[in-house]
Amino acid sequence: MGETGRTENGEWARDTARGAGGVAARQGRTLVVLAGPTASGKSALALALARALGGTVINTDAMQCYRELRLITARPSPEDEALAPHRLYGVRAAAEPANAAWWRGAALEEMNNCGLPILCGGTGMYFSALINGIAQVPEPGAQARTEARALLAELGAPGLHARLDAETALRLKPNDSQRVARAYEVLLGTGQGLAAWQRQTTHRLEGWRVRMILLDPPREVLREAIAARFAAMLAAGAVEEVRNFLSLGLDASLPLMRAHGVPELGAYLRGEITLGEATARAVLATHQYTKRQMTWFKHQKLTGTPDMQIIQSRIAGFEQLSESFIGNLVNFINFPG
Template sequence: MKQAEDQRNSVAERGQVALIIAGPTCSGKSALALGVARKLGGTVINADSMQVYRDLRVLTARPTPEEEALVPHRLYGVLPAAEKGSVAWWRAQALAAMEEAWQAGRLPILCGGTGMYMRALTDGLAEIPDCGEAARTEARRLVAEEGPEALHARLADVDPDMASRLRPVDSQRVSRAWEVWRGTGRSLAWWQAQPGLPPAPCRFVAGD
């Protein structure tokens, strides 16, 4: 924690800034990010949880190879579809890409619509231990077989605090909450309340 605090102070002294371009799907985020990057000397950093997968370029409207060649683009198509990317993994990669941009005298431009990714940088991130493959498999199976509403009802019986924060139709978050409870024996809400990873060491400017 002391090292993280020293890093934040060092970056704050240097006045580091990062730009966030967020918004709904097909709202022109990528085109805007590219235009800003070309004008201001920026590096576009992907903050979309699907565009990190190299096999999903067409499905996710990922920037074309020609567009990616115009300015530096980071974290696009870096994982195979079979490999699961986590928020913690993306946060670490994004911080490294931001530092690379600053060192090169460029503006980091975080572009995407995955709110969890953005909040992991702006607000910090709870450190949750690995829940284990058995818990993950069970959560996915229950969602597939019973649906998210049924799994939400199960969650409400064992973890009412977390269940009250989630929409029953939100299959991803309901599944994650069940996975954490089964894998760690504690509520995701409990883990989120613990001291975790700090916000990124910079000032954010948002655009949408």
Template sequence: MTQPVRAGSAEPAALPTALIVAGPTTSGKSALALAIAERFGGTVINADAMQCYRELRVITARPTPEDEARAPHALYGVLPAAQPGHVAWWREAALAEMARSPLPILCGGTGMYLRALTQGLSALPEVAEEARAEARSLLAELGPAGLHARLHAEDAGLRPSDSQRIARAYEVWRSTGRSLVSWQREAPALPPAPYRFRAILIDPPREALRRAIEERWAAMMTGGAVEEVAELLRQGLDPALPAMRAHGVPELAAMLRGEIPEAEASRRAIANTAAYTKRQATWFRHQALVEPRSAHRIDARIAGLEQFSERNNPELFAFLHEAVDAPQHGS
């Protein structure tokens, strides 16, 4: 069932429209974004931090070559695993792709990437190389919880398990003497992107997501995930790199090293992904990407494109027609 959200809000009429399709992993974002792109003539632009990596097509469930042939796609598999992506890089790349599309459709579950477009991006300092090296060394030695304990008190809100953000907070503090949170509280260095954003937020029940995670994992295991991770490991990359922490990679890496059997690797990967989808869903419920009138919620998983019809889902289509058919660029 869909739940349109409406409230008044003023915005410049001349801005072009950009559509966001967001929600937790396995909620059906990619299928919905593709259907919208085909129906309304848009480009699906990746807003998932892990689907940016070239080597991780299977393990991150990137769109298939067949899907990519049905409508334009951008920013999928564009970075080598050895090159860490980050929010400022993604924002700049996304804006370049958006400028080339009559209807940009930003699809993904990395909330901070999407928020960097809709709300702007805070100024963050350059960090010293020695501080970055120290953070990685301590992360390897102490683990994320141990490094978290060394952070400035203002950074206490970071999750002790979020190794990437903890390392980033530590290197910022060592380089500047100020906490990451204090930098982020400053006015955005980059303003909100000049678009009229409309968002479709998919929020299925947890049980539906859990079943979908289990089904997707089984398909990955028969579809080349083990071979993909083995090839990644042959590069000898730093285990702290984001690509090395994509869901399923640490678990299959441990299996390939002979540390755990396949059944345990699968159990851990499914459990870790399920925990992540819970955090994603909570984030999207409490972090407004757009004004309430500009959002449309769907409380069921998009399991098949047969759901994408005006007869089956008139509220969604009314929302899409309002977003896509509204005057743009002052026309």
């Protein structure tokens, strides 16, 4: 099968397996799905695999697609992005909400334009949209979006929820302002409820051999990592980053306004709580979110069991990964069985 090791300058050497089963013959239709909860080390592992295999890391995190908050959303650093191709990070303005349909189209384009795509993130809905298909909801238009946001501000989420069609309303929580506003703008702009559009799903992903790696570290290890990461964010300037972001005066219902750490640091900046209280709240909210993430990944089918590896540990950094560890994952990606 060939060997994977370090070159003299410390970079991972690419496996040069030959023949029909080798990476050179097959990597163009292989898709690596690297998923897991927040702070589990996905970005570090994706970078190591991209360097080992000449792959491209494609963002599959709903918050990391926005450009305004690199620190608080834990986007890869410019230094890491320089070590391997990274796509769909920081490509949208916060005022332009992304959704699964947009991401699916953008990801497919990137996948078709690179050798080995490595999808990396924790947004399960994005992974499912790509692999299992998604409804093609027409764009409702700027006027419908503006009216929906105005009514949301006037009536509140429950009031706007009461104006939805019955089928869609049953699927949404009345206080979920982002989804309620999105559903109302679809109803307003297309004349048909979101639930009706969602019954018309696209086909599943075809022509790709999916190899999934799921990180599932112990809960206590993850909690400690979340706390340490948030402390590092603060030390790197996250408070000032959030201050600058909030000064834009964006709609409070926009997705990035709810990124972990933004509401909490916003409350601190307004003098409502201390920085210690903001930190504790952000760490707790993030940890609770990781529980929901892992529940989702454990109950949603993205690929068959033989095409999945579960790693029950946290990846601290790509420099600390052993050659044998990366070599085993390279073999899992390249060879069936």
